[in-house]
Amino acid sequence: MVCKACEKPKVSYKKGLWSPDEDQRLRDFILKHGHGRWSSVPARAGLQRNGKSCRLRWINYLRPGLKHSDFTLEEERIVMKLHTILGNKWSQIAMHLPGRTDNEVKNHWNTHLKKKLVKIEGSSPHASMTKSLESDNGCPKLEKLIDENSNQISLSESPDSLKSVSPTPYRSIHVANHAPSPKILFADWLPMFSGNDQSLSAPESDRVNCQQESTLNSEVLSPKLLQFDTIFTEVFLHGFEDARIYGGFKLQFEPVEQIFGFHDQAYTGLELNHDVFVNP
DNA sequence: AAGACAGTCAACCGCCTACTG
């Protein structure tokens, strides 16, 4: 069939669930060649899918390093914190959860955390606190609390561009010293999954840079902001988790390295950058 | 046993933005 408007042949792409064979083709192709332009991947990999579908399948399922396991309490806690701050910015939240995708975080929020939140509404002080915070456009109470808790966060310094695009009240929060999210290059993580020692393939200077960038990334959200947020995340979590399961969880100040799990240096706190998948 | 219902999650859709010629 030919599209009259553009004179290009219309390809009927396959839709629906991916078969193991399709997964294998896509995985093999990308690990061998990188993705380059996603629109050209299906044809080159011998798939009847469109580029977007391939990209999504790779990012959400095939990409090395994904966990595919249940969310831990710690991960749920981080999601709660970040959602309070960022709203439905699933990709940004997922950046702080190594091995998790935005789709996974979104689904988990919608199917688990949101319900838990609803469940404890009325039975926890958090509910009323959250409501009172959210009910005020611009969230002055939250802003005030954050101001009191951190001199790194200055609302008065918020660029207008940030304020004007706020889908949630919290979007107006400007975190000072916001460093750009560091990227992991394809070449950096690929060896981890091919069974090779990363140190053999990554130059010393690259690894040093990676570490430095990790540190930078920890400033995306200031420790103090997270400390503040811990106050009502604690209430939330304790509202639905059995104390025995939650097991003596101490909600005092935690270094950001701990919050974001920097013990896992390979991924933690780093943004996997898919843009760098370029054909050699 | 089987149908109804609810929950979960992979995948799609459509919008937006960035990039390129």
Place this chain on the structure above:
DNA sequence: CCAGTAGGCGGTTGACTGTCT
């Protein structure tokens, strides 16, 4: 500056699975 294209993102859908009656 503009149009076309590709990629990224969040919302939504629908297939599949488990549980209930």
